[in-house]
Amino acid sequence: MNILIIGGGGVVGQKLAQSLAAEGRLRGRPITRLTLADINDPPLVDASFPVSAARCDIADAQSVAQVITEDTDVIYLLAAIVSAHAEEDFDAGMAINMFGTYHVLERCRALGTTPVLVFTSSIAIYGGDIPDPLGDHSYPNPQTSYGGQKAVGEILINDYSRKGFVDGRAFRLPTISIRPGKPNRAASGFMSSILREPLNGQTAVCPVEPDFLHYYLSPRRCVENLVKAANLDAADLGGNRVMQMPGRTWSISQLIDAMTAVVGDGPAKLIKWEAQPDIKRIVSGWKWDIHAERAEALGLKSDESFEDNVRYYLEDDKPAV
Structure with a gap:
């Protein structure tokens, strides 16, 4: 099992890598390789299997092609620029959050290997004049560029999965708190x-x-849910690959x-x-006022x-x- 974490240098990416290293298995198979990719070389984690770091700019299709290879079995697409940054710099938000997702999906389509793809969306896709409560089937009505870019990513994940280009699953993450490290631009x-x-x-x-x-979720529980997300069978996801992560x-x-x-x-x-x-x-x-019945039924937790x-x-x- 060859796993790639795009955004592997971030808080969630690092914690996910540590969890996978400790578990040693995913989707019922031993992990044979883990690659952590980010705009800068991400820190490595200790594991019983090879772990490597790679630089990847998802705004650049050529850079994406270098890290997603024919033997990549599972991709976690965590990389993004955060809400306030995407609001201040519209071009950067589009290049990374929207076209970056497109580049990852197109690389998977070109390879024809149908890897499992776990995409982290956001509760920022909700907003505006839509009725509460909200959840898996609520109409996306984002009030920020970041939310709009994530909503486009969700639609692409569904369509590329329908076509068999990826085995995708997208989760609208709650706000993750308490995050360690320094303040970011979210x-x-x-x-x-x-x-x-x-x-x-x-x-x-x-x-x-x-x-x-x-609406909140801890980093620890988020990582547990992301591991479960990759382990889900396509048959359990149906035609809609997008759901709310519990919080x-x-x-x-x-x-x-x-x-x-x-x-x-x-x-x-x-x-x-x-x-x-x-x-x-x-x-x-x-x-x-957000609910996550589908994910909870599949074993994800708040x-x-x-x-x-x-x-x-x-x-x-x-x-x-």
């Missing part, structure tokens, strides 16, 4: 930073009100209360409340509580003092 980045930085003894700014509701809806105040329940009230005192209209404009177009999300961060990602 409009949702504060949903990790208002917890991560205080847990690390640093101040953080919350740009929205305490009652702001959103849970909480308010900002509930996130902070969960952090306080786990570690005490010290970190919460490091949060500053400062309105940021540009961020609020983007995130206010997102939806939060977190039991946000206290668990805090504990996972402390166990998996908090920097050593």
Whole structure:
């Protein structure tokens, strides 16, 4: 089993690589090779099988062709530029988020090998004047360029799967929190930073009100779901290869209360409340009353509580003092 993770240098890509290395099998077969591809050389992980790094710019079809080969069995397409970045730089968002997906699909079509392709979409495809609750069969109505680009990717995954060019499956990811590392340019980045930085003894700014509701999933549970996603049989997916990945809806105040329940009230005192209209404009177009019945029926799971999300961060990602 030869696996390629495009976006292998990111938080989710690295955690997925570590999980696959620990498991050693996917789709009932031993993993024989894992390639981590990204715009820059991604860090390698320790495994009992060969692991290699490759540079790949998915905006460049030739670059994509170099990493997807005839013996590639499973592709995870995680690479993207995030919401605020795609909103600021429309051309970059189109080149990477939309045409990058197209280049991956076209390479698979040219090879004729029908690899399993796991595509990470986003809850940013929801929005606007559509009725709640939302879920697997809701009409995409994105209110950002990033959401629009992901929605196009979903349509392509369905069509290329229908034609037999890939064995695709696309999952609309909740906002992943608590993400480790440094803040990125995602409009949702504060949903990790208002917890991560205080847990690390640093101040953080919350740009929205305490009652702001959103749909969340921990990095640990996201990776578990992505592994399950690749293991699903095509027969279980039917004609619609797109579904919502399970998550849970909480308010900002509930996130902070969960952090306080786990570690005490010290970190919460490091949060500053400062309105940021540009961020609020983007995130206010997102939806939060979201349901994931199809994925749950197939064995994918949400977190039991946000206290668990805090504990996972402390166990998996908090920097050593």
